[in-house]
Amino acid sequence: MTELAIEAHGLVKHFGTTRAVDGIDLSVRAGTVYGVLGPNGAGKTTAVRMLATLLRPDAGTARVLGRDVVTEADAVRGLVGLTGQYASVDEDLTATENLVVLSRLYGFSRPAARARAADLLGAFELTEAAGRQVKTFSGGMRRRIDLAASLVMSPVVLFLDEPTTGLDPRSRNDVWDIVRVLVADGATVLLTTQYLDEADQLADRIAVIDHGRVIAEGTASELKSSVGSGTVHLRLADAAQRENAARIVAEALHDGTPIRDDAGDIGVVTLPADTYALSARVDSSPEGRARAHTILPRLHDAGIHVPEFSLGQPSLDEVFLALTGEPTDPPSPTAPELSTEAS
Amino acid sequence: MSTARPADDLVAARPSPSALRAAVSLSERPARPSALSTTLTFAWRALLKIKHVPEQLFDVTLTPVIFTLMFTYLFGGAIAGDTSTYLDFLLPGIIVQTVLVVTVYTGFTLNTDITKGVFDRFRSLPIWRPAPIVGPLLGDAVRYTIASAVTLALGLALGYRPAGGALGTLAAIGLLLVFAFALSWVFTILGLLMRTPNAVMGVSMLVLMPLTFASNIFVDPATMPSVLRAFVDVNPVTHLVTAIRGLMGGTATFGDVLWVLVVSAVMTAVFAPITMRIYRTRS
Numbered sequence: 001m002t003e004l005a006i007e008a009h010g011l012v013k014h015f016g017t018t019r020a021v022d023g024i025d026l027s028v029r030a031g032t033v034y035g036v037l038g039p040n041g042a043g044k045t046t047a048v049r050m051l052a053t054l055l056r057p058d059a060g061t062a063r064v065l066g067r068d069v070v071t072e073a074d075a076v077r078g079l080v081g082l083t084g085q086y087a088s089v090d091e092d093l094t095a096t097e098n099l100v101v102l103s104r105l106y107g108f109s110r111p112a113a114r115a116r117a118a119d120l121l122g123a124f125e126l127t128e129a130a131g132r133q134v135k136t137f138s139g140g141m142r143r144r145i146d147l148a149a150s151l152v153m154s155p156v157v158l159f160l161d162e163p164t165t166g167l168d169p170r171s172r173n174d175v176w177d178i179v180r181v182l183v184a185d186g187a188t189v190l191l192t193t194q195y196l197d198e199a200d201q202l203a204d205r206i207a208v209i210d211h212g213r214v215i216a217e218g219t220a221s222e223l224k225s226s227v228g229s230g231t232v233h234l235r236l237a238d239a240a241q242r243e244n245a246a247r248i249v250a251e252a253l254h255d256g257t258p259i260r261d262d263a264g265d266i267g268v269v270t271l272p273a274d275t276y277a278l279s280a281r282v283d284s285s286p287e288g289r290a291r292a293h294t295i296l297p298r299l300h301d302a303g304i305h306v307p308e309f310s311l312g313q314p315s316l317d318e319v320f321l322a323l324t325g326e327p328t329d330p331p332s333p334t335a336p337e338l339s340t341e342a343s
Numbered sequence: 344m345s346t347a348r349p350a351d352d353l354v355a356a357r358p359s360p361s362a363l364r365a366a367v368s369l370s371e372r373p374a375r376p377s378a379l380s381t382t383l384t385f386a387w388r389a390l391l392k393i394k395h396v397p398e399q400l401f402d403v404t405l406t407p408v409i410f411t412l413m414f415t416y417l418f419g420g421a422i423a424g425d426t427s428t429y430l431d432f433l434l435p436g437i438i439v440q441t442v443l444v445v446t447v448y449t450g451f452t453l454n455t456d457i458t459k460g461v462f463d464r465f466r467s468l469p470i471w472r473p474a475p476i477v478g479p480l481l482g483d484a485v486r487y488t489i490a491s492a493v494t495l496a497l498g499l500a501l502g503y504r505p506a507g508g509a510l511g512t513l514a515a516i517g518l519l520l521v522f523a524f525a526l527s528w529v530f531t532i533l534g535l536l537m538r539t540p541n542a543v544m545g546v547s548m549l550v551l552m553p554l555t556f557a558s559n560i561f562v563d564p565a566t567m568p569s570v571l572r573a574f575v576d577v578n579p580v581t582h583l584v585t586a587i588r589g590l591m592g593g594t595a596t597f598g599d600v601l602w603v604l605v606v607s608a609v610m611t612a613v614f615a616p617i618t619m620r621i622y623r624t625r626s
Contacts, residue, residue: 052467056624077469078375088460092395093388101391104384105468107373123366124358133395144358149464154369174358181360185367 005030005157005188006051010060013046020046022212023060028190028205030065033183035203036192037316043212044192045084048161051190052082064157081150084161084192089149091135095126098134098145102152120148124178140171147178158182160191164198176202196316206316208323216323224313227322230282231315232292234299235308239275245304246271246278252295253280253288282311378471385478390485392452399448403486407441407494414561415501422562427502434498435515435588436560439580441490442523443555447547449483450530454540473619480527487523491516507593515590518603522583525607528614535621554580579606 006028013021021043028034036044049055051062053073061068067075089098096117103113121130124144129137134145143163150158160179164172179189179202193199199206200220208216208223216223224230234249236242246266253268265271269280282292292311299306314322376384393399411434419429453476456462465475495512505512530547537543557571558580564572575581586603589595 049463054463054466074469077467080467082464082467085460088464090388090392090456090461091459092392094395097388097391101384101388102464102468104387105376105381105465105470107376107380109373112373119366123362151367153372154367177360178358178363181363182367185364187367 003030004028004063005032006034006062006064006190008047008051008060008062011047011050011057011062012059013043013050013055014058015046019212021050021057024207024209024212024214026062026207026214028188030188031183031186032204033179033189033191033202035199035206036190036209037194037196037199037206037320038192038209039194039320042209044194044209045161046212047209048082048084048159048190048192052080052159053077054082078153079156081153081155081158082161083146083150083163084159085165089134089145092133094131094133095121095137095145096130098149099152102149106153116152120151124148138171139167140174143167143171143175144178147175151182155187157188157190160189162192162194164193164195172198196320200316208320210324216319220316221313223316223319227314227319229288229318230311230313231279231318232282232295233279233308233310233312234277234295234306236276236278237305237307241304242271242275242278244302245299245306248298248302248304249278249280249295252298253282253291375469378474381470381474382478382481385474386481387478389452389479389482393482393486400486400489403441403445403490404493406444407437407490408497410440411437411494411497411501418561430498430501430503431592432563432588433561434494434503435591436558436584437498438491438494438516439519439584439587440555440560441494442487442519443526443551443580444548445486445490446483446523446527446530447544447551448486449480449527450532450534450537450543450547451540452479453531453534454537454543457535458539472623476531476618476622480524480531483527484520484524487520488516491519505591505593507589507591507595511590511593511595515587518590518600519583519587521607522603525610525614528611528618531618532614532621535618554578559584582606 004027006026008024008026011021011024011026012019024043024047026034026036026047036047038044046055050057051064051069053069053076056070061070063069064076065079067079069076089095090101093101096114099117099120100113103116104110108116118127118130121127124147126141126144126148129141134142137145147160147163163175163179167175176198179191183189189202191198191202203220205217205219206223207214216226218226232249234245236245243266246269250266250269269278271278282288289311296306296309411430414433414437415426415430419426419433423429423432453462456465462475495516507515529550530543533543533546537546557574558578559575560580564575564581567575582599582602583606586595586599589599
């Protein structure tokens with residue numbers, strides 16, 4: 001299937017004088033996970049709200065499954081599900097009541113709505129908490145009921161706005177598993193995240209957004225290779241040998257005698273706080289890779305034992321740094337800054 | 344209880360892929376529900392919220408009790424000569440004031456839903472658009488009825504006897520509900536425009552205080568200075584109280600009642616479309 005589930009052209013949204021979204025183009029193939037990656041305030045939530053018919057674009061067009069989000073908004077609403085900081089469940093009601101209300105609104109009869117609520121609660125392992133008010137739920141349970149609420153009508157396209165922000169690692173893995181199941185089942189998922197790792201884990205393609213614009217688009221590995229370098233990580237058996245090892249690695253990767261810089265790094269080699277570890281940037285050209293492959297024999301010849309060696313692509317953090325020239329803001333657990341973006 | 348078997352907990356909390364798959368593969372999609380059914384679902388949701396947060400009824404029930412007791416026994420003798428004469432005058436007005444104050448909650452709850460993100464979920468559904476606003480207004484009617492009943496029961500206990508009888512009293516409360524529904528549209532506008540629920544509450548009270556106190560609820564306008572009386576005479580609350588007092592006292596004129604119905608229709612015709620417009624275009 002090469003059919004596009006979501007296509008947007010030149011989407012623009014202003015809030016006062018701020019251009020929250022400043023001309024975004026997106027093409028999402030059906031049955032894939034598409035990651036929209038960016039720091040707080042980049043315009044991710046605003047973009048999703050436009051695609052989910054909650055905000056009317058100031059300019060540009062967007063289609064979801066071929067339906068225009070402005071002129072055929074109702075048709076789009078019947079096909080999409082939405083979960084995020086903004087499409088929430090009612091904390092005063094119980095889990096069951098929330099799902100029954102939504103099922104009724106989708107047109108299920110009273111008994112069918114109850115059955116639907118029970119099915120979903122069962123699938124999300126919330127049966128025991130079914131009669132509890134949602135405000136008593138833990139963060140992970142809360143996110144599961146949010147997800148369940150967006151799946152009442154088995155949406156063809158699912159928008160997840162920062163689905164794991166503020167979750168502990170286990171709950172985050174649960175959400176990831178759910179997304180994988182949904183996509184395996186044929187759904188298309190567009191998720192926004194400020195966790196680079198998350199986009200890397202889940203998304204078939206990624207759009208990196210900054211200041212309301214798409215600054216890069218592609219698969220995770222395309223984005224990484226576009227940075228033009230990877231990283232080699234080593235771990236030594238003996239911390240005392242690190243200085244010597246660093247010199248050898250630097251020589252292997254670069255011609256000439258390596259010089260220690262102000263930060264204490266030796267040439268291209270950085271020395272982290274862990275005194276057994278060292279890492280270095282590797283040029284991703286064939287020559288650079290060939291040089292990287294000489295590291296292990298050289299260390300072996302010098303009698304340095306290396307229990308761990310990995311040659312990897314750059315992290316998406318490095319990608320973001322390379323694309324924007326500035327590091328990503330460290331994501332706060334609750335991301336309150338985003339509330340200004342959508343109000 | 345979970346300390347003994349942490350591993351089991353871990354397994355139990357994980358959604359199972361097969362159950363998930365079964366739950367998301369919906370064999371048949373129901374047809375889109377009617378506008379009426381959707382609206383009633385929202386009304387039902389409003390009632391569920393009253394059930395879970397009964398505290399919100401405290402204001403509704405306690406305020407009229409305090410006001411009735413305070414005005415009757417503190418000021419009643421001074422205003423009307425004796426407390427039972429004053430109670431006859433005051434009680435219909437207190438019922439009106441109570442219900443009008445309760446209408447503020449319409450904007451408050453709407454704004455709470457918006458700030459908590461619940462409203463976006465509703466806006467993302469393929470439903471009759473006005474339902475999320477109109478449904479809760481119907482649910483609020485329950486609140487108004489409870490508030491009226493509490494105040495009336497207290498009045499009866501204190502010796503108030505409506506000359507208009509049960510029929511007149513029911514008609515009065517019915518008319519009051521119509522007016523409250525119309526007035527609610529003002530508060531839905533505030534609920535959509537203001538930033539926080541508390542701001543909605545504050546502004547609404549600022550609007551309601553002069554409207555209820557500068558009216559004929561507590562005293563006969565004939566005793567007021569002419570400038571104030573000019574305001575009281577055009578205050579819609581005054582006309583509403585006149586009609587309610589007339590119905591409960593068995594002296595209502597057709598004109599009094601018609602006036603309230605016309606004003607209610609006009610308010611709904613003006614403020615409901617404004618509400619819906621803001622609702623549709625709000626970002």
